[in-house]
Amino acid sequence: MTVSPPRVLTIDDEAMIRETIAAYLENRGYAVLEAANGRLGLECFLEKRPDLVLVDLRMPEMDGLEVLARIRDLSPQTPTIVVSGTGVLRDALEAIKRGAWDYVTKPILDMDVLGLAVDKALERARLLRENRAYQENLEALVRERTAEVERTRRQIMQRLSRAAEFKDNETGRHVVRVGEISALIGRAVGLSPQECDMLRECAPLHDLGKIGIPDAILLKPGPLTPGEWEIMKRHCLYGCEILGPLGSLQDARAWCSDPLPPARGADHNPLLTLARTLALLHHERWDGQGYPFGLEGEDIPLEARIVAVVDVYDALRSHRAYKKAFSERESLEILRQGAASRFDPRLVAVFFAHLEAIQAIRDKWKDEEEQAP
Structure with a gap:
């Protein structure tokens, strides 16, 4: 040449x-x-x-x-x-x-x-x-490796959420819907595109702790006894502990004993931090009567308040081995009644303002029994 x-x-x-x-x-x-x-x-x-x-x-x-x-x-x-x-x-x-x-x-x-x-x-x-x-080649290689690590992390998180759903929803589409609808609500209340993407990724892990609940309680076709209900409520802590700091189980439990723990050095990752928060706090209530900490109002992180609304709605609309699905009318009425007591009233209003888009997400990610003729 x-x-x-x-x-x-x-x-x-x-x-x-x-x-x-x-x-x-x-x-x-x-x-x-x-x-x-x-x-x-x-x-x-x-x-x-x-x-x-x-x-x-x-x-x-x-x-x-x-x-x-x-x-x-x-x-x-x-x-x-x-x-x-x-x-x-x-x-x-x-x-x-x-x-x-x-x-x-x-x-x-x-x-x-x-x-x-x-x-x-x-x-x-x-x-x-x-x-x-x-x-430039070195920076491109670092970006490629970083993206590969992030893809792997996200895939692991998706598989964890699927594992939790296999306990009482074999299709795993409930967690997909919760992620998609939560991101939609997050976008409507002003979260950034990056924050919405994180919410979409992390919301499906909110019930990861169900892995630790005995099937006899989780799938019981009837009301739980007070003792069984106390065991069921532990799934919030179990989910946080599974996603918690690596090391000893005692370290993870100590971390999850604080509703808003500080980021921890090498263990800090924005996705995992948000996933832990959602697993731990998605059953807190606006009126302070929730669990595991009894947080009230805006003391509950916004993302956890969003998932609380979306999770209840989709769970009501979904069939389980231990219950039939509620109708759309019944489910929406429960959300209305829960505004300002169970749920952040502003988020309930946003939910109803975007009901058509939310129903489109449910139609796209139907469970198999809903798709059957």
């Missing part, structure tokens, strides 16, 4: 100097472009995009300092070398400030000095390009 020679643009208002530089650099294997003033030089730069620019400082129409500043703004990775006869330190410092990579003083008594400056500048530019490419 033929490799094109590096292209050097020399900008100088003295034709003799341009021709001398061009002859020397062409003899060294470079392709040379010429411009007689700063304006023409900048036009040539924009059209040809040379690999390196040599520029005089004192020129008509546009001086070299202005050319340097323009090239720095347009293409900071392009090396520029000042070739000037002013020989004033102040000019050299100002040229470097404007983006010049090197400074060669005219008259050039030894052209090899210029050749060395050109070689060094192009080599530096090559190394910078390679380093930039390496960094």
Whole structure:
């Protein structure tokens, strides 16, 4: 494959100097472009995009300092070398400030000095390009690995929610509906798109703790005794403990003894933190009569209040081995009656304002028995 020679643009208002530089650099294997003033030089730069620019400082129409500043703004990775006869330190410092990579003083008594400056500048530019490419590849690899870890984490969370639903809902579509409807309500009350996505992912884990409830209680076809009900209520703590900090079970239980525990170092992950909160607090009530902590009103995190409304509605509308599904009318009436006692009244109002979209989600994710003829 033929490799094109590096292209050097020399900008100088003295034709003799341009021709001398061009002859020397062409003899060294470079392709040379010429411009007689700063304006023409900048036009040539924009059209040809040379690999390196040599520029005089004192020129008509546009001086070299202005050319340097323009090239720095347009293409900071392009090396520029000042070739000037002013020989004033102040000019050299100002040229470097404007983006010049090197400074060669005219008259050039030894052209090899210029050749060395050109070689060094192009080599530096090559190394910078390679380093930039390496960094970009490394960053892309890190992003890819991070996305892979996040996909794996989300898949594990989805499988955990499915495992919980197998206890009393083999299709697992209840948790999908709770996630989708919760995200819809979250969006309606002003949560950000990222927060809504997290709510969609985490809401299906709200009943993960059912894994720890004996089937004789969880699937009992009738009212629970007070003792059985106390065992059933433990599923909030069980779910939090399953999702809690790694280490000992005692650590997880201690973490879940606080309704709003602080984030914990290496264990902190926004998804897991939200999932723990929903598992632990989705049975708290607006009037403070819920469990496990008896939180009241806005002391209950907003996401948990959302899931409380959505979970009850979808559970009422769903068939279980131990109960028949309630009608739509009955389920909505229970939500109305629960506003300001069981549920955040604002969220109940938002729920009814978006009832058509919510019913569309239920139709899309019907349980199998609802789809049967």
